Amino acid sequence: MITLLDVSSPIIAFVSFSLLTIPAVKIIRKRKSGKTVWELCWFLTIFIIAGITVANLALKYYVEPSTQPFLNLSLTEGPSAIFSSMFLVDAISVYMSTIFTGVGAVVAVYTLFSISSDERLSERYYAVMLMIIGYVIGTTFAGDFLTLFIFWEATAVGSSFLMLYQKTARSLHATLKYLVMIIIASAFIIYGLSVIYALTGTLNFWEVKHALTVITDKHLLETAFVFMAAGYSIEAAIVPFHMWLPDAYTAAPASSSAFLSALVDQASYYVLLRVLIYILTPPTVLPWTFMFAVLSALTMIVGNLLALTEKSVKRLITYICIADVGYNLVAITSVTPLGIVGNLYFFLAGGITTALAFMVVGIFNSMGLKNLEDFSGLGKKMPLTSLALTLASFSFIGIPAFAGFMAKYLVFTSAIEANMSWLAVIGVLTSIIQAAYLLRLINYMYARQPKEEGWKKEPKKLLIPIFILAVIIVILGIYPSIVLNLIEPVTWQLQFMP
């Protein structure tokens, strides 16, 4: 039996450890030697403890998944329960919290090696990062709109500290842009929520859903939907609300870009998925699929075309992040079990691939190599690091035997299943554009002669987290059943929807 404590313990673990991290790192820093080792031990302890709490939850959930696919846990009992904060446990939230913890651990190791603890304020950086992992997991377990809103906005605000870390004029500017967009988005969402509350008298997911399916006058609902969809679209960086993302991710240090793209970005798609498909408006209530199909096509086209013209490699990868939103949306709009499986797989595959790309580009950026031209001949100078970027590129393009392929296959197939083959065709055509600009990158790395002579040393420590992710990408590519079997219960959960 899953209790409230089981659900909240990962969140509590991450948040409380995040508060402990500041004094802990300060104490470690007073030591004369072995600082990195001690810090590594500290972080590993945190992730092992948090991992145990998540694993405990997952095991308890998977013991009897068939009898209770959706689990609602309320803070208070009795008739007032529908007004209280709710937690929701289903296959999706268990899966998402597992991958957030796992990928978070790998990114944390990278962060530890790339942002040296001697830097000022680095301990706060670590603390904020841990706290965001807690919030993101909270988002996945939220069972009502208010809880979702609180955890999700806390994530968004926390992310701005990660972007701001370098405190240059550019990062200030980008963070400001991000915050303004987020505030507008939350205003939209709050407005939409208030209308929903007025219509249904509750914010609990299930109560709202039942109330909405019987509603007859849909004018107010349409208004509420538009506001909420716009709000969540801004946060997920769907074209035409995407402008903040390239600036923010480019200005952030490499470790934050990796972290944001792997966790926060994926969580934003998750929120969109949850709100659109599961709770707010199954297409039977409002015909929203076509609108989002158009947005998805736009996002894929614009994201990839912007990337095609981009010279700065880090910015190029931020545009791939935008294109990935488009591919995710394809699956969301299909509203099929296969699409949801594709989405969930994409969260993992897309997340680790972008994280890997940002990590590698971060290494090159720290050497002063920023543009495509600067990457000339790196394949010969730093073979291992370049190999990792090449693997990430092939995963982005969607070549089989890399994780990205199965993600794209599921997504496009679900579009065909939903009778939206045109979207699948746009998807594969934009994939070809993606192949073009990523091959250009590979071309620069392997075909061109290096600008300067001399060998560059490969950062051995940083290669550890990088190659962990690279190996995961290849394993998931060859044998995706590991993950697909986990998320398969979702395929029949969708039938529970009215």
Place this chain on the structure above:
Amino acid sequence: MQNTLLLTIILPAAAVPFVYFMGKKSFKSAAFLIAFICLINIALFSTTVPIILNGTEHKYVESYYWIPVLHASFTLFVDGISLSMAIITLILILTVALFSINYMQEKKGLAEYYALLTLLSIGLIGVFITSNLMLFYFCWELMLLPSYFIIGGWGYKEPYMAAFKFFIFTHAGAVFVLLGIGAIFMVTGDLDMFQAQTALMTANPELVKWILLSLTAGFAVKMAAVPVHMWLPDAHSEAPAPMSALLSGVIISAGAYAILRVSLGTVFPAVMTTDFGNMFLHGLTVFGIISAFFGSLIALVETDIKRIIAYSSIAHMGYVLFGLSLFPFQEPVTGTVLHLVNHAVSKGLFFLSAGAVMKQLEIRDIREMGGLAGKMPITATVSTTAALSIAGIPPFACFISEFLIFVGAFQTISTDNFYLIPTALMLIATVLSLAYALRFQSHVFLGETKHEKIADPPFYMKLAMIILAMLTVALGVWPTFFIQLISSVSFV
């Protein structure tokens, strides 16, 4: 043995790191390791021959757990067609590995080269021996990645540009294949070629039509049929000669094999009796004729030694398309697959001999060559064998298969008048192929000697070429084995 086919995939996969680390020490041992694995694989494959020839179903299947959520199992199977293609692929990889010992010896990074070659062999064998469309696509793209790096890393002129073109074109084709596979999965709920074939019979014919077109267009890119041939001349001529041999010999044949197996074998029966089915076959004929003439005519005027052979590949894929358009009659299908086999050997040999000439002379323009027959007698002999086979002269390999295709065509004319003119045109195209083959030979090997101090290439290059030359003659004189194998498969 129970896991014969799985072993043929796992052996090269497990060998990749060994090849790499042995290649670091001595590239010769890496090449021998590849050759050795190819020999083992040929032996493994030949154990299935009796099952295919004498069994009731004429095929041998193995199935393993893979991705149950997508109904994708790791299904490996061989029937006569698969087996012929797989064996000829292995022979070609073996000779290419031997040829590379001398051909590539001055190049850098040979450990990577041989490791990539091993990877490529997994993809090449896998494409021919799987019946699961998902696994098929995996192997299909696994042919692409190593080839990209081999062309780019060890090619001539601006190799990465040629490789880029190759990658983008074939990948663009591949995504349409993927769309088709996804649609098949959606319509039938199955990814197995043979299960899907029966399930598609009851599907919406309008949808089947699009699946067929999307798949065939995608495969045609790999096959380099006109008008999607643009990647081929660059990729084939800029690649190192061993890679050109594989590209022209096997990789484009994989495109033809895929059209036969997936487009025609799996999807086409659902629309065979409709008007669209007829139109589709006639369309293949037209593209075949265009490819044959286009390739032959350009090969007649081209002066670059490897580009001539590259364009001749386009021409030959034209014959293959023509043969495929006679589907599902037994003779033309047998002839077409036999032509793929014979063309692989002959064209591989042709490219290797051209590579030998280039290696010794270090020029590529055939107008600057001449009189090499006296200086390089062995190269001249094998090159002439290849050229005559390509031109369709008996008793060399390609004659038999072209003959079979034409026999099939004449049979088809009696039921479908449409094929009368195409068959006549195709006969003219074979004359053109004789013309460019003779022009090539006379420019390169006959006439006055312009180069002194030229000799035959080193031992392993000679050995590889002689093996293929003997095979070309043997297949021409005694094609029975492959004909028996291939004709055991029936599509109707």
